[in-house]
Amino acid sequence: MLYKTSQNNKKKSFINKRVIATLKFCILIGLLYFSFLQFKIIQYANTTIPKGADYIIILGTKVNGTEPSLTLQNRIDTAANYLMKNRETIAIASGGKGPNEVISEATAIKQGLITKGIGEDRIVLEDQSSRTTENIAYSKKLLPSKKHIGLVVSNYFHIYRSRIIGKDNGLDLYSLPAKTPIKEAPRWYFREYLAITKYYLEKAHIIN
Incomplete structure (x- = not known):
């Protein structure tokens, strides 16, 4: 009986070690993956901002009733600053009306x-x-002819996904990143990691 008990304990110990090793491996893979995503976010946001762009696409986000959220306000401020310095550039305000929004994001x-x-x-x-x-695809339809140099305006964390979506739609967009409110950054970055992953999976499904 003691021998059998000893064998069972060894078996349980072996299984526990395997489970722990598997969990550690999954965590390591997860950390490497999210590190890769963060690297791409930084890489795509930190690029040269060309002067005199033909157009900028300003991506919408939450509107509180009729007032832009702080995240959206930062995008507006960044876009306005560029437009004031580049008088020939046109702006495409992009975003529909979501739940609890009195006006569309584009209108805001x-x-x-x-x-x-x-x-x-x-x-x-x-x-x-x-x-x-949809922001990118619908905005593309509104671009005047012979407008080639474009920028996408969004918060820092969102630029990478916006640009690769632009590329998939035939638009080689430059980055015009806006600040992300510090207190909201962890939530936005976590959501963005999931959104990028979802886009990867959707794109792979389309390709296959």
Whole structure:
């Protein structure tokens, strides 16, 4: 009986070690994967910002009633700063109306730009999209002919996915990253890691 008990304990110990080793391996793979995503986010956001772009696409995010969230306001401020320095550049304000939003994200962007002194005639509305893939695809349809140099305006964490979606839509977009509110950064980055992963999987499914 003691021998049998000893054997069972050894077996359990072996199984526990295997489980722990497997968990450690999964954690390591997860850390390496998220490190890779963070590297791509940094790489794609930290690029040269060309002057005199033909257009910029400003991606929408949450609107609190009729007021832009702090995250969206940072995008508006970044876009307005560029537009004031580059008078020939047009802006495409992109984003539909989500739950609990009184106005569309595109409308909030437009109003914010006008408040900053950007002429209404330089702003094009795209107010039907509900996610980044639609933001880019629908905005592309609104681009005037012979407009080649474009930038995408979003928060730092969102630039990588926005640009690769742009590339998939035939747009070679430059980066114009906006600041991310510090207190909201962990939540946004975690959501973005998941969103990028989802996009990878969807793209792989389409290709296959």
